[in-house]
Amino acid sequence: MTYSVRSATVRFGATVALDDVTVEVPAGSVVAVVGGDGAGKSTLLRALAGEVPLDGGTVETPPKQRLGYLPASSGSWAALTVTQNIDFVAGIYGLAGDELAARRAELLDRASLTHAAGRLASQLSGGMRRKLGFVMAIVHRPALLILDEPTTGIDPVSRIDLWRLVSEAAASGTAVLMSTTYLDEAERAAHLVVLDRGRILVQGSYDQVRAGFAGVVTQAGQPVRAEWAWRRGRVLHEYWPGGDPSTPSSPPTGATAVAPDLEDIVIALSLARRNTVPA
Amino acid sequence: MTGVLLSASHVTRRFGAFTAVDDVSMRVQPGEVAGLLGANGAGKTTLIRMLLGLIAVTSGRVGLLGGPPDRERRRRLGYVPQGLGLYGDLTVRENLSFSARAYGAAEPALPPALTPHAGVLVRELPLGTQRQVAFLAALAHAPEVLVLDEPTSGVDALARAALWDTIRAQAERGAGVLVTTHYMQEAQQCDRLLLMSDGRLVAEGSEADIIGSTTAVAVRTADWAQAFAALNAAGAPVMLAGRAIRVANADPAGLAEVLKAAGIEASLEPVPATIEERMLMLARGTARGTEPRR
Numbered sequence: 001m002t003y004s005v006r007s008a009t010v011r012f013g014a015t016v017a018l019d020d021v022t023v024e025v026p027a028g029s030v031v032a033v034v035g036g037d038g039a040g041k042s043t044l045l046r047a048l049a050g051e052v053p054l055d056g057g058t059v060e061t062p063p064k065q066r067l068g069y070l071p072a073s074s075g076s077w078a079a080l081t082v083t084q085n086i087d088f089v090a091g092i093y094g095l096a097g098d099e100l101a102a103r104r105a106e107l108l109d110r111a112s113l114t115h116a117a118g119r120l121a122s123q124l125s126g127g128m129r130r131k132l133g134f135v136m137a138i139v140h141r142p143a144l145l146i147l148d149e150p151t152t153g154i155d156p157v158s159r160i161d162l163w164r165l166v167s168e169a170a171a172s173g174t175a176v177l178m179s180t181t182y183l184d185e186a187e188r189a190a191h192l193v194v195l196d197r198g199r200i201l202v203q204g205s206y207d208q209v210r211a212g213f214a215g216v217v218t219q220a221g222q223p224v225r226a227e228w229a230w231r232r233g234r235v236l237h238e239y240w241p242g243g244d245p246s247t248p249s250s251p252p253t254g255a256t257a258v259a260p261d262l263e264d265i266v267i268a269l270s271l272a273r274r275n276t277v278p279a
Numbered sequence: 280m281t282g283v284l285l286s287a288s289h290v291t292r293r294f295g296a297f298t299a300v301d302d303v304s305m306r307v308q309p310g311e312v313a314g315l316l317g318a319n320g321a322g323k324t325t326l327i328r329m330l331l332g333l334i335a336v337t338s339g340r341v342g343l344l345g346g347p348p349d350r351e352r353r354r355r356l357g358y359v360p361q362g363l364g365l366y367g368d369l370t371v372r373e374n375l376s377f378s379a380r381a382y383g384a385a386e387p388a389l390p391p392a393l394t395p396h397a398g399v400l401v402r403e404l405p406l407g408t409q410r411q412v413a414f415l416a417a418l419a420h421a422p423e424v425l426v427l428d429e430p431t432s433g434v435d436a437l438a439r440a441a442l443w444d445t446i447r448a449q450a451e452r453g454a455g456v457l458v459t460t461h462y463m464q465e466a467q468q469c470d471r472l473l474l475m476s477d478g479r480l481v482a483e484g485s486e487a488d489i490i491g492s493t494t495a496v497a498v499r500t501a502d503w504a505q506a507f508a509a510l511n512a513a514g515a516p517v518m519l520a521g522r523a524i525r526v527a528n529a530d531p532a533g534l535a536e537v538l539k540a541a542g543i544e545a546s547l548e549p550v551p552a553t554i555e556e557r558m559l560m561l562a563r564g565t566a567r568g569t570e571p572r573r
Contacts, residue, residue, distance in 0.1 A: 028504065030519070036435015037407040125319045153432045155319040155461055156555045157562040160518060167519040168511060171504040181433055184464050188519055230440035231447055233468040263464060266436045 001062075002026045003144050003175050005047050008057035010040075017043040019198040020057070025144065025175045030166055032189035033179040034266065039195040041179040042072060045146050048177060061144060065093060068142035072149050075133030078122035082113060082132055085121055086139060093140035107135045110168065112161060127158025134165055138174075145169055147178035151185065163188065183262045194266050201269045206262065213265050215241040218255040227275055230267050239268035282308055283342065284424045284455035285330055290339035292325050299325040301478035302339070307424070307455040312446060314469030315459045316489070316554065318562055321475040323459050327426060330457075331358060344423060354382055357422030357454075361429050363413040367402030371412050374401055375419065384420035407438045414445055425449050427458040431465060443468055463554045472554075476561040486554060493552040493560055496531050498524040498538070500545035509541035510534065516559055527556035 003025045010018040018040050025031045025048070033041050046052040049069050050061050061067065076085045083104065090100050108114045111131040121129060130150055138145060147166070151159045163185070170176050170190075178189075186192040186206075193203040202209050218238050223229030229238040237258065240251045251257065260268065285307040292300040300322040307313045317323045328334045329341050332348025344352045358364070365374050371393060379386040389397055393411060401409055410430065417425065427446070431439045443465075450456050450470075460466055472489050474482040482489045500506045507524055510517045515534065516527045526534060531547045538545050552560075 034436075036438055037405045037433070039435065127319055149433070153429065153461070155317070155321075156463065156558050157318040159461070160516070160555060160559050163518050164511070164516075167507060167517070170519075171507045171511075181435060182462055182464075183436060184462075230437070231444040231468075232440070234447070234470075263436055267440055270435075270437045 001143065001175065003048065003061050003177075005044065005054075005059045006057050008044075008047055008059065009055045010043050010047060010052055011055045016198050018047065021195075021198075021200055022057075023048070023177070023193055023200075023203070025177045027143070027175045028170055028173050029190040030170045030176045030178065030188075031191045031193065032186040033177065033193045033195055034181065034183060034186045035179075035195035036181065038197065040198040041195055042148055043198075044193075044195065045069075045148050045177060045179055048144075049146050062142070065140065066143040068137035068140065068145040070130075070133045070137040070145075070147045070150055072152075075136060076121040076129060079120065081118055081120055082108070082124070083117045085132060086136060089136045090139045095140065103139060107139060111135050111165060125158075127154040127161070130154055131158065131161060131165070134162060138165075138169060142174065144175045144177070147176065149179050149181065152181055159185075183266060187262050192262075194269065196270050196273060199273075201266070201273065209262070209265060210260075213260060213268070215239060215268065216251055216257050217260040217264050217268060218251045219258045220255065224252065228271055230271070232264070237264055237267075239271055241268075241272050284309055284344060285426075285457060286342040287326065287330060288340045288342070290326070290329060290341055291337050292322075292329060292334070293337045298478050300329065303475070303478075303480045304339075305473055305480060305483070307457050309423075309453045309455050310450050311470045312450050312456040312458060312468070314466045314472045315457060315475065316466055316472060316558070317475035318558060322478040323475055324428070325478075326475070327428065327457070327459070331356070331426065354420070355423045357417035357420070357425045359410075359413050359417045359425075359427045359430055361432070363409055365401045365409060365413055365416070368400060370398050370400055371404070372397045374412060375416055378416040379419045382420040387415050387419040390415075407434050410434060410438075410442065414442065418445070418449065421452075421454075422449075423454055425454050425456045427456065429459055429461065431460070431462065439465070466554060474554075474558070474561075476558070481561060482557075489554055490552050490557050493528055493557045495550050495552045495556050496526045496529050496534055497548045497550045498526065498534065498545050499548070500524070500538075500543060502543055505541065506538060506543045506545055509537055509543060513537045516556075516563065525550070525556070527552055528560045 006022045008018050008021045033044055035041050043052060047059060048061055086104050108117055113131055150162050166176055180186060191205055194201040219235050223236050223238045229236045283306045287303050287305050290300060290303050315323050329336050344355055346352060376386050396404060431442050446456055466472055467486060473480060474489050498506055503524060507517060515529055518525050535547055
């Protein structure tokens with residue numbers, strides 16, 4: 001089973017939040033959406049969840065009872081305990097009695113939250129609260145799991161825990177669509193989608209994205225064209241897109257070329273769009 | 280200790296019976312960007328609050344600009360907290376004006392990107408723009424020390440590069456920068472890393488120094504889902520990298536046994552660990568990767 005949005009366009013008033021976006025999420029794999037504030041990540045996720053009507057295009061999503069959704073906000077109730085939060089959501093999906101008790105115990109163990117079962121959600125650390133949100137989104141064994149920035153702002157150890165949970169869900173056949181601002185996480189996904197101002201800059205596996213990247217990235221102390229350069233540690237990287245006669249598209253002789261990582265590729269493509277298409 | 284902007288010497292802080300920071304010594308020098316890493320609860324924020332003079336030490340000594348972190352020295356410091364420290368009900372211009380006066384500095388000129396937002400209430404701006412305002416407010420008085428708590432959380436790659444440009448420019452004009460981050464690619468942009476775990480400073484130096492002897496094993500197999508399930512069930516700290524599986528600090532022979540018992544063919548290759556994997560192993564104590572789960 002593959003869930004998808006195809007040629008999806010979403011407008012909020014005059015703002016085009018999604019512009020002709022096609023993304024497929026196959027069962028058993030993790031698709032990661034990256035992009036910053038206002039790129040359209042949440043809108044894409046909500047469109048696939050059926051929470052935002054499309055102005056164009058189509059969406060293929062399971063019925064609500066087969067869908068799990070973790071919103072960017074905490075996704076749990078602060079005044080309820082961990083157990084109460086899980087039981088409340090499980091109840092909505094008709095889980096009760098021994099079946100619920102077994103499922104709850106299994107998920108708390110996998111999320112390393114067993115010791116915190118009686119604690120109020122308001123007293124959890126950020127990472128624990130996101131793990132609780134994840135548990136609540138997956139308690140009913142959804143076919144499609146949608147996670148809105150599950151790891152933003154939480155510590156690396158909780159991030160690894162969450163990635164393990166996400167990997168487990170995919171390994172057991174769930175289709176997972178998640179957004180993140182961390183590009184190293186996106187590299188881990190089977191398929192990554194880079195969004196920028198409502199459009200897809202590039203998508204594919206990490207290897208496909210790297211192989212499809214045109215042009216050269218160079219490294220220097222001083223950039224030749226400041227509007228094509230960005231900071232990486234102590235040095236600056238600069239993008240030479242190639243192929244476009246209107247820009248100096250090849251680096252000067254003697255420039256040091258670097259092998260671009262995903263961070264470089266995303267920045268280079270974002271700059272190319274900004275420098276050639278007005279906002 | 281000339282040339283040290285920020286220092287802790289055998290600093291300990293207890294809250295009741297709980298030791299939040301345990302005998303930590305560290306320093307930040309002019310012109311360097313020092314990255315402070317650690318899981319939640321490792322003691323990073325408590326250490327920062329002591330360095331800034333916001334809470335007292337239980338024992339040991341902190342130094343800011345050659346003396347105790349008093350009000351006069353704090354004027355020469357720039358601080359961007361995780362919550363940004365802006366007033367949501369004031370406009371961009373009003374926020375900058377307020378902080379400039381508090382530090383006795385001239386009100387900073389708005390860069391072109393912020394000019395259209397001058398009269399907008401801060402709470403109505405996107406997070407990325409709020410961060411730019413917070414940076415501008417913290418830098419208006421050309422601080423000699425800059426302390427940044429997760430400066431780029433939730434920001435896109437391009438905006439992150441721009442913020443790092445600002446951070447580097449501060450170091451290049453001689454400021455010492457202490458920055459916390461949960462983003463390991465960002466940690467790699469620092470000159471020097473400090474890793475905290477359970478209140479202690481456990482490693483210091485380059486990325487290689489931090490990773491130390493921690494290794495990982497890359498598991499390659501056609502049947503990644505089965506392999507993942509088998510290793511996970513055995514309690515190994517597994518994670519996916521694309522469709523490859525990584526296991527931190529594991530013994531390849533032990534993993535091979537688990538996979539063989541599950542009837543899965545796979546190749547196992549020792550690879551260098553990442554900083555995150557090192558942090559994971561610290562959080563788990565010294566547990567070996569293939570030990571059964573409690």
